[in-house]
Amino acid sequence: MPQSYKEYPSGSVTLTAVTYAVPFKYLSIDDVNVIGFDGDKWIPLTLDASAPRDAVNKTVTLATAPNTLYTKIRLYRATSTTQLVDFQNGSRLSESDLDTAYQQGLFAAQEIAEDASTSQFAAVREAGLQSGTSLSNFASQSFTGDNSSFSFNITAFNPQTTVAEAYRVSIDGVMQSPTDAYSITLSPAQITFLGNDAPPTGSKIVVVTAASAASAVSVDDVTIGLTSANKAEIKDLSVSNAKLAGGITQDKLAGSIATSKLAEVIDDDTMTTGVSATSLASSESIKAYVDSKTSDPTRDYESLTNSTVSNNVQQNATGRPLWTSFTLYASGRDINYLVLEVSPNSDMSGSTRIGQSRMLGSGNYDSGTQVTGIVPSNYYWKYKYSLSSGTPSEMVHSSFVL
Numbered sequence: 001m002p003q004s005y006k007e008y009p010s011g012s013v014t015l016t017a018v019t020y021a022v023p024f025k026y027l028s029i030d031d032v033n034v035i036g037f038d039g040d041k042w043i044p045l046t047l048d049a050s051a052p053r054d055a056v057n058k059t060v061t062l063a064t065a066p067n068t069l070y071t072k073i074r075l076y077r078a079t080s081t082t083q084l085v086d087f088q089n090g091s092r093l094s095e096s097d098l099d100t101a102y103q104q105g106l107f108a109a110q111e112i113a114e115d116a117s118t119s120q121f122a123a124v125r126e127a128g129l130q131s132g133t134s135l136s137n138f139a140s141q142s143f144t145g146d147n148s149s150f151s152f153n154i155t156a157f158n159p160q161t162t163v164a165e166a167y168r169v170s171i172d173g174v175m176q177s178p179t180d181a182y183s184i185t186l187s188p189a190q191i192t193f194l195g196n197d198a199p200p201t202g203s204k205i206v207v208v209t210a211a212s213a214a215s216a217v218s219v220d221d222v223t224i225g226l227t228s229a230n231k232a233e234i235k236d237l238s239v240s241n242a243k244l245a246g247g248i249t250q251d252k253l254a255g256s257i258a259t260s261k262l263a264e265v266i267d268d269d270t271m272t273t274g275v276s277a278t279s280l281a282s283s284e285s286i287k288a289y290v291d292s293k294t295s296d297p298t299r300d301y302e303s304l305t306n307s308t309v310s311n312n313v314q315q316n317a318t319g320r321p322l323w324t325s326f327t328l329y330a331s332g333r334d335i336n337y338l339v340l341e342v343s344p345n346s347d348m349s350g351s352t353r354i355g356q357s358r359m360l361g362s363g364n365y366d367s368g369t370q371v372t373g374i375v376p377s378n379y380y381w382k383y384k385y386s387l388s389s390g391t392p393s394e395m396v397h398s399s400f401v402l
Contacts, residue, residue, distance in 0.1 A: 139209055167207055327368065
Protein backbone atom coordinates (compact mmCIF):
# COMPACT_ATOMS: atom_id res chain seq x y z
CA MET A 1 0.00 0.00 0.00
CA PRO A 2 1.49 3.39 -0.98
CA GLN A 3 2.56 5.60 1.92
CA SER A 4 2.71 8.86 -0.01
CA TYR A 5 -0.40 8.94 -2.21
CA LYS A 6 -3.99 7.74 -2.61
CA GLU A 7 -5.89 7.21 -5.87
CA TYR A 8 -9.65 7.54 -6.47
CA PRO A 9 -12.13 6.15 -7.52
CA SER A 10 -11.89 3.58 -4.76
CA GLY A 11 -14.73 1.46 -3.37
CA SER A 12 -17.94 3.49 -3.22
CA VAL A 13 -16.16 6.80 -3.77
CA THR A 14 -16.71 8.17 -7.29
CA LEU A 15 -15.28 11.16 -9.12
CA THR A 16 -18.52 13.15 -8.82
CA ALA A 17 -17.40 14.51 -5.44
CA VAL A 18 -15.23 17.58 -4.86
CA THR A 19 -13.93 16.68 -1.38
CA TYR A 20 -11.62 13.70 -0.82
CA ALA A 21 -10.06 12.18 2.30
CA VAL A 22 -6.28 12.18 2.81
CA PRO A 23 -5.43 8.80 4.43
CA PHE A 24 -1.62 9.07 4.47
CA LYS A 25 0.57 10.94 6.98
CA TYR A 26 2.06 14.37 6.32
CA LEU A 27 3.90 17.12 8.15
CA SER A 28 1.65 19.84 6.78
CA ILE A 29 -1.70 19.60 4.97
CA ASP A 30 -0.28 22.15 2.54
CA ASP A 31 2.07 19.41 1.27
CA VAL A 32 -0.92 17.55 -0.24
CA ASN A 33 -1.72 18.14 -3.92
CA VAL A 34 -4.04 16.54 -6.50
CA ILE A 35 -3.51 15.42 -10.10
CA GLY A 36 -5.93 13.80 -12.58
CA PHE A 37 -5.33 11.18 -15.29
CA ASP A 38 -7.20 11.88 -18.55
CA GLY A 39 -6.32 8.53 -20.13
CA ASP A 40 -3.05 9.81 -21.58
CA LYS A 41 -1.27 11.97 -19.01
CA TRP A 42 -1.44 13.32 -15.46
CA ILE A 43 -2.68 16.90 -15.10
CA PRO A 44 -2.52 19.13 -11.96
CA LEU A 45 -6.02 19.88 -10.63
CA THR A 46 -7.13 23.20 -9.16
CA LEU A 47 -8.18 23.24 -5.52
CA ASP A 48 -11.07 25.23 -4.11
CA ALA A 49 -10.07 28.89 -3.73
CA SER A 50 -11.71 29.49 -0.33
CA ALA A 51 -11.06 26.18 1.50
CA PRO A 52 -8.63 23.99 -0.46
CA ARG A 53 -7.38 21.89 2.48
CA ASP A 54 -8.80 20.96 5.88
CA ALA A 55 -6.21 19.86 8.47
CA VAL A 56 -8.86 18.98 11.07
CA ASN A 57 -10.89 16.63 8.85
CA LYS A 58 -7.84 15.65 6.77
CA THR A 59 -9.44 16.41 3.39
CA VAL A 60 -8.76 18.36 0.22
CA THR A 61 -11.45 20.07 -1.84
CA LEU A 62 -11.30 20.61 -5.61
CA ALA A 63 -12.65 23.65 -7.42
CA THR A 64 -14.83 21.37 -9.58
CA ALA A 65 -15.68 17.66 -9.58
CA PRO A 66 -13.51 15.54 -11.94
CA ASN A 67 -16.56 13.62 -13.29
CA THR A 68 -15.85 12.10 -16.71
CA LEU A 69 -12.91 14.35 -17.55
CA TYR A 70 -10.53 12.01 -15.72
CA THR A 71 -10.44 8.24 -15.28
CA LYS A 72 -8.81 8.62 -11.86
CA ILE A 73 -7.29 11.22 -9.55
CA ARG A 74 -4.31 11.00 -7.21
CA LEU A 75 -3.86 12.80 -3.90
CA TYR A 76 -0.12 12.89 -3.25
CA ARG A 77 2.31 14.29 -0.71
CA ALA A 78 5.22 16.55 -1.67
CA THR A 79 7.16 17.15 1.54
CA SER A 80 9.28 20.28 1.68
CA THR A 81 13.02 19.60 1.39
CA THR A 82 13.90 22.81 3.18
CA GLN A 83 15.41 21.97 6.57
CA LEU A 84 12.65 22.20 9.20
CA VAL A 85 14.69 21.52 12.36
CA ASP A 86 18.15 22.88 13.19
CA PHE A 87 19.60 21.33 16.36
CA GLN A 88 21.98 23.47 18.37
CA ASN A 89 24.71 22.40 20.83
CA GLY A 90 23.44 22.37 24.39
CA SER A 91 19.77 22.62 23.41
CA ARG A 92 17.08 20.40 24.86
CA LEU A 93 15.87 17.71 22.46
CA SER A 94 12.12 17.44 22.22
CA GLU A 95 10.12 14.51 20.90
CA SER A 96 8.35 16.82 18.47
CA ASP A 97 11.59 18.11 16.93
CA LEU A 98 13.04 14.61 16.66
CA ASP A 99 9.85 13.31 15.02
CA THR A 100 9.74 16.20 12.56
CA ALA A 101 13.39 15.79 11.55
CA TYR A 102 13.00 12.02 11.14
CA GLN A 103 9.66 12.16 9.32
CA GLN A 104 10.84 14.83 6.89
CA GLY A 105 13.59 12.53 5.63
CA LEU A 106 11.33 9.46 5.70
CA PHE A 107 8.48 11.15 3.84
CA ALA A 108 10.79 12.59 1.16
CA ALA A 109 12.35 9.13 0.62
CA GLN A 110 8.90 7.51 0.33
CA GLU A 111 7.76 10.08 -2.23
CA ILE A 112 10.81 9.44 -4.40
CA ALA A 113 10.61 5.64 -4.08
CA GLU A 114 6.85 5.55 -4.82
CA ASP A 115 6.98 8.27 -7.48
CA ALA A 116 4.13 10.02 -5.70
CA SER A 117 3.96 12.95 -8.12
CA THR A 118 4.36 10.61 -11.18
CA SER A 119 7.24 12.81 -12.42
CA GLN A 120 10.28 11.04 -10.95
CA PHE A 121 10.53 7.99 -13.20
CA ALA A 122 8.99 9.75 -16.19
CA ALA A 123 12.04 11.99 -16.21
CA VAL A 124 14.32 8.94 -16.14
CA ARG A 125 12.47 7.33 -19.05
CA GLU A 126 12.53 10.58 -21.03
CA ALA A 127 16.23 11.04 -20.43
CA GLY A 128 16.96 7.42 -21.37
CA LEU A 129 14.95 7.79 -24.57
CA GLN A 130 16.75 10.98 -25.59
CA SER A 131 20.17 9.43 -25.00
CA GLY A 132 19.38 6.11 -26.67
CA THR A 133 20.12 4.09 -23.53
CA SER A 134 18.64 0.90 -22.20
CA LEU A 135 18.72 -0.79 -18.79
CA SER A 136 22.24 -2.05 -19.51
CA ASN A 137 23.52 1.54 -19.81
CA PHE A 138 23.25 2.52 -16.13
CA ALA A 139 26.47 3.98 -14.72
CA SER A 140 27.67 5.58 -11.50
CA GLN A 141 30.55 7.52 -9.99
CA SER A 142 31.63 8.13 -6.40
CA PHE A 143 33.21 11.20 -4.84
CA THR A 144 34.53 12.11 -1.39
CA GLY A 145 33.39 15.31 0.30
CA ASP A 146 35.84 17.76 1.81
CA ASN A 147 33.46 20.24 3.50
CA SER A 148 34.38 22.96 0.98
CA SER A 149 33.75 21.68 -2.56
CA PHE A 150 30.26 22.09 -4.02
CA SER A 151 31.01 20.93 -7.61
CA PHE A 152 32.48 17.61 -8.73
CA ASN A 153 33.57 16.65 -12.26
CA ILE A 154 31.81 13.60 -13.73
CA THR A 155 34.28 11.45 -15.65
CA ALA A 156 32.90 7.91 -15.37
CA PHE A 157 30.11 8.60 -17.88
CA ASN A 158 28.81 11.31 -20.19
CA PRO A 159 25.62 12.92 -18.85
CA GLN A 160 23.00 13.21 -21.59
CA THR A 161 20.44 15.44 -19.86
CA THR A 162 20.30 18.22 -17.27
CA VAL A 163 17.02 16.88 -15.83
CA ALA A 164 17.90 16.38 -12.16
CA GLU A 165 15.28 13.65 -11.69
CA ALA A 166 17.17 11.47 -14.18
CA TYR A 167 19.92 10.94 -11.59
CA ARG A 168 19.94 9.28 -8.17
CA VAL A 169 22.31 11.06 -5.79
CA SER A 170 23.13 10.10 -2.21
CA ILE A 171 25.48 11.36 0.51
CA ASP A 172 26.49 8.66 2.99
CA GLY A 173 23.44 6.65 1.86
CA VAL A 174 20.93 9.49 2.27
CA MET A 175 19.02 10.21 -0.95
CA GLN A 176 19.19 13.82 -2.11
CA SER A 177 16.14 15.66 -3.49
CA PRO A 178 16.34 16.54 -7.22
CA THR A 179 16.49 20.25 -8.15
CA ASP A 180 16.56 21.30 -4.47
CA ALA A 181 19.78 19.55 -3.47
CA TYR A 182 21.80 19.34 -6.70
CA SER A 183 21.99 20.25 -10.38
CA ILE A 184 23.68 18.63 -13.40
CA THR A 185 25.49 20.34 -16.27
CA LEU A 186 26.66 18.77 -19.53
CA SER A 187 29.59 21.04 -20.42
CA PRO A 188 31.47 20.78 -18.20
CA ALA A 189 30.07 17.45 -16.99
CA GLN A 190 29.52 18.26 -13.34
CA ILE A 191 27.24 17.78 -10.38
CA THR A 192 26.85 20.83 -8.17
CA PHE A 193 25.33 20.71 -4.69
CA LEU A 194 23.01 23.55 -3.81
CA GLY A 195 22.53 25.32 -0.47
CA ASN A 196 24.97 26.74 2.03
CA ASP A 197 26.74 23.59 3.22
CA ALA A 198 29.17 21.55 1.12
CA PRO A 199 29.25 17.74 1.57
CA PRO A 200 31.10 16.99 4.86
CA THR A 201 34.71 15.86 4.96
CA GLY A 202 35.01 12.13 4.31
CA SER A 203 31.38 11.75 3.19
CA LYS A 204 30.73 9.35 0.32
CA ILE A 205 28.86 10.88 -2.61
CA VAL A 206 27.33 8.50 -5.20
CA VAL A 207 25.76 9.58 -8.50
CA VAL A 208 23.77 6.99 -10.49
CA THR A 209 22.30 7.75 -13.91
CA ALA A 210 20.04 6.15 -16.50
CA ALA A 211 21.34 8.40 -19.26
CA SER A 212 24.97 7.49 -19.50
CA ALA A 213 26.24 5.77 -22.62
CA ALA A 214 29.10 7.73 -24.16
CA SER A 215 28.18 6.37 -27.61
CA ALA A 216 24.51 7.26 -27.27
CA VAL A 217 22.80 9.24 -29.99
CA SER A 218 21.16 12.34 -28.56
CA VAL A 219 17.62 13.05 -29.75
CA ASP A 220 15.98 16.34 -28.90
CA ASP A 221 12.72 16.17 -26.97
CA VAL A 222 11.07 18.45 -29.53
CA THR A 223 11.04 15.56 -32.02
CA ILE A 224 10.69 12.44 -29.84
CA GLY A 225 8.39 11.97 -26.86
CA LEU A 226 6.74 9.28 -24.74
CA THR A 227 3.17 8.05 -24.82
CA SER A 228 1.19 7.30 -21.66
CA ALA A 229 2.27 3.68 -22.15
CA ASN A 230 5.92 4.82 -22.06
CA LYS A 231 6.52 4.08 -25.73
CA ALA A 232 8.58 6.31 -27.98
CA GLU A 233 6.68 8.30 -30.59
CA ILE A 234 7.40 11.05 -33.11
CA LYS A 235 5.69 14.23 -31.97
CA ASP A 236 3.19 16.06 -34.18
CA LEU A 237 4.65 18.35 -36.87
CA SER A 238 8.16 16.93 -36.27
CA VAL A 239 8.67 15.47 -39.75
CA SER A 240 9.87 18.23 -42.08
CA ASN A 241 10.90 18.30 -45.75
CA ALA A 242 14.55 18.39 -44.68
CA LYS A 243 14.09 15.08 -42.86
CA LEU A 244 12.67 13.33 -45.94
CA ALA A 245 15.81 12.81 -47.98
CA GLY A 246 15.01 12.13 -51.63
CA GLY A 247 11.33 12.98 -51.27
CA ILE A 248 8.39 10.78 -50.27
CA THR A 249 8.45 7.38 -51.99
CA GLN A 250 6.26 4.33 -51.53
CA ASP A 251 8.92 2.47 -49.55
CA LYS A 252 8.84 5.25 -46.93
CA LEU A 253 5.08 4.95 -46.39
CA ALA A 254 4.12 1.90 -44.33
CA GLY A 255 0.45 1.08 -44.80
CA SER A 256 -1.81 3.64 -46.43
CA ILE A 257 -2.74 7.29 -46.01
CA ALA A 258 -5.90 7.70 -43.93
CA THR A 259 -8.84 9.28 -45.74
CA SER A 260 -9.06 11.86 -42.95
CA LYS A 261 -5.70 13.19 -44.14
CA LEU A 262 -7.21 13.87 -47.58
CA ALA A 263 -9.91 16.23 -46.35
CA GLU A 264 -8.98 18.93 -48.85
CA VAL A 265 -8.72 16.67 -51.91
CA ILE A 266 -11.24 17.90 -54.46
CA ASP A 267 -13.27 15.26 -56.29
CA ASP A 268 -13.72 16.66 -59.78
CA ASP A 269 -16.75 14.44 -60.30
CA THR A 270 -18.71 16.30 -57.60
CA MET A 271 -16.48 19.35 -56.90
CA THR A 272 -16.66 18.68 -53.15
CA THR A 273 -14.00 18.43 -50.44
CA GLY A 274 -13.60 15.99 -47.59
CA VAL A 275 -14.62 13.07 -49.79
CA SER A 276 -14.83 9.51 -48.53
CA ALA A 277 -12.48 6.67 -49.39
CA THR A 278 -15.18 5.13 -51.61
CA SER A 279 -15.68 8.37 -53.48
CA LEU A 280 -11.96 8.85 -53.99
CA ALA A 281 -11.53 5.30 -55.23
CA SER A 282 -14.29 5.72 -57.83
CA SER A 283 -13.46 9.25 -58.94
CA GLU A 284 -13.03 9.17 -62.71
CA SER A 285 -11.10 12.44 -62.66
CA ILE A 286 -8.49 11.09 -60.23
CA LYS A 287 -8.26 7.73 -61.98
CA ALA A 288 -7.94 9.38 -65.39
CA TYR A 289 -5.07 11.53 -64.14
CA VAL A 290 -3.29 8.57 -62.58
CA ASP A 291 -3.82 6.46 -65.69
CA SER A 292 -2.40 9.19 -67.91
CA LYS A 293 0.82 9.05 -65.90
CA THR A 294 1.36 5.35 -66.51
CA SER A 295 2.51 3.45 -69.59
CA ASP A 296 -0.55 2.63 -71.70
CA PRO A 297 -0.24 0.98 -75.14
CA THR A 298 -3.92 1.78 -75.93
CA ARG A 299 -3.30 5.50 -75.63
CA ASP A 300 -2.50 5.72 -79.34
CA TYR A 301 -3.33 8.83 -81.33
CA GLU A 302 -4.50 8.61 -84.96
CA SER A 303 -5.59 4.99 -84.55
CA LEU A 304 -8.56 3.53 -86.47
CA THR A 305 -9.14 0.90 -83.79
CA ASN A 306 -12.12 2.73 -82.32
CA SER A 307 -13.39 4.34 -85.53
CA THR A 308 -16.65 3.50 -87.24
CA VAL A 309 -18.86 4.21 -90.23
CA SER A 310 -22.30 5.77 -90.08
CA ASN A 311 -25.14 3.86 -88.41
CA ASN A 312 -22.69 1.32 -87.02
CA VAL A 313 -23.28 0.82 -83.27
CA GLN A 314 -20.07 0.35 -81.31
CA GLN A 315 -19.28 0.07 -77.61
CA ASN A 316 -16.53 2.01 -75.85
CA ALA A 317 -14.79 -0.91 -74.16
CA THR A 318 -11.52 0.92 -73.49
CA GLY A 319 -12.27 1.44 -69.82
CA ARG A 320 -11.89 5.21 -70.16
CA PRO A 321 -13.59 8.12 -71.99
CA LEU A 322 -13.24 7.94 -75.78
CA TRP A 323 -12.83 10.98 -78.01
CA THR A 324 -14.38 10.60 -81.50
CA SER A 325 -14.76 12.80 -84.57
CA PHE A 326 -16.79 12.23 -87.79
CA THR A 327 -16.60 14.35 -90.96
CA LEU A 328 -19.19 14.22 -93.78
CA TYR A 329 -18.68 15.60 -97.32
CA ALA A 330 -21.43 16.08 -99.95
CA SER A 331 -21.02 17.55 -103.43
CA GLY A 332 -23.66 20.19 -104.22
CA ARG A 333 -26.25 18.79 -101.84
CA ASP A 334 -27.73 19.77 -98.49
CA ILE A 335 -26.68 17.92 -95.34
CA ASN A 336 -29.87 17.87 -93.30
CA TYR A 337 -28.03 16.69 -90.18
CA LEU A 338 -25.03 14.79 -88.85
CA VAL A 339 -25.45 13.63 -85.27
CA LEU A 340 -23.61 11.55 -82.60
CA GLU A 341 -25.88 9.43 -80.40
CA VAL A 342 -24.73 7.85 -77.13
CA SER A 343 -26.63 5.26 -75.08
CA PRO A 344 -25.95 2.88 -72.16
CA ASN A 345 -27.86 0.20 -74.11
CA SER A 346 -26.67 -1.78 -77.10
CA ASP A 347 -29.98 -1.23 -78.94
CA MET A 348 -29.41 2.54 -78.54
CA SER A 349 -32.62 2.90 -76.55
CA GLY A 350 -32.62 5.92 -74.28
CA SER A 351 -29.90 7.48 -76.42
CA THR A 352 -28.70 11.05 -76.02
CA ARG A 353 -27.61 13.32 -78.86
CA ILE A 354 -24.16 14.58 -77.97
CA GLY A 355 -23.76 16.82 -81.02
CA GLN A 356 -25.60 17.70 -84.23
CA SER A 357 -24.61 19.68 -87.31
CA ARG A 358 -26.44 20.88 -90.45
CA MET A 359 -25.01 22.31 -93.68
CA LEU A 360 -26.77 23.67 -96.81
CA GLY A 361 -25.08 23.18 -100.17
CA SER A 362 -25.55 24.66 -103.64
CA GLY A 363 -24.89 23.73 -107.22
CA ASN A 364 -21.68 25.75 -107.23
CA TYR A 365 -20.24 24.74 -103.84
CA ASP A 366 -19.71 21.51 -101.97
CA SER A 367 -20.97 21.06 -98.40
CA GLY A 368 -19.20 19.44 -95.47
CA THR A 369 -19.62 19.22 -91.70
CA GLN A 370 -18.03 17.60 -88.66
CA VAL A 371 -19.27 16.44 -85.25
CA THR A 372 -16.96 15.70 -82.34
CA GLY A 373 -17.92 14.11 -79.02
CA ILE A 374 -16.70 12.15 -75.98
CA VAL A 375 -18.19 8.73 -75.27
CA PRO A 376 -18.21 7.56 -71.60
CA SER A 377 -16.67 4.20 -70.74
CA ASN A 378 -18.86 1.16 -71.57
CA TYR A 379 -21.44 3.30 -73.45
CA TYR A 380 -22.62 2.54 -76.99
CA TRP A 381 -22.41 5.11 -79.76
CA LYS A 382 -23.04 5.72 -83.45
CA TYR A 383 -23.02 8.53 -86.02
CA LYS A 384 -25.92 8.99 -88.43
CA TYR A 385 -26.84 11.55 -91.04
CA SER A 386 -29.48 12.63 -93.59
CA LEU A 387 -28.93 14.23 -97.05
CA SER A 388 -31.34 15.97 -99.40
CA SER A 389 -30.31 13.44 -102.08
CA GLY A 390 -27.45 11.29 -103.28
CA THR A 391 -24.64 9.55 -101.44
CA PRO A 392 -21.95 11.48 -99.56
CA SER A 393 -18.31 10.74 -98.99
CA GLU A 394 -17.62 9.66 -95.44
CA MET A 395 -14.35 10.83 -93.94
CA VAL A 396 -13.88 9.02 -90.65
CA HIS A 397 -11.30 10.44 -88.26
CA SER A 398 -9.59 8.35 -85.66
CA SER A 399 -10.77 8.15 -82.08
CA PHE A 400 -8.49 7.96 -79.08
CA VAL A 401 -8.69 7.21 -75.38
CA LEU A 402 -8.58 10.09 -72.93
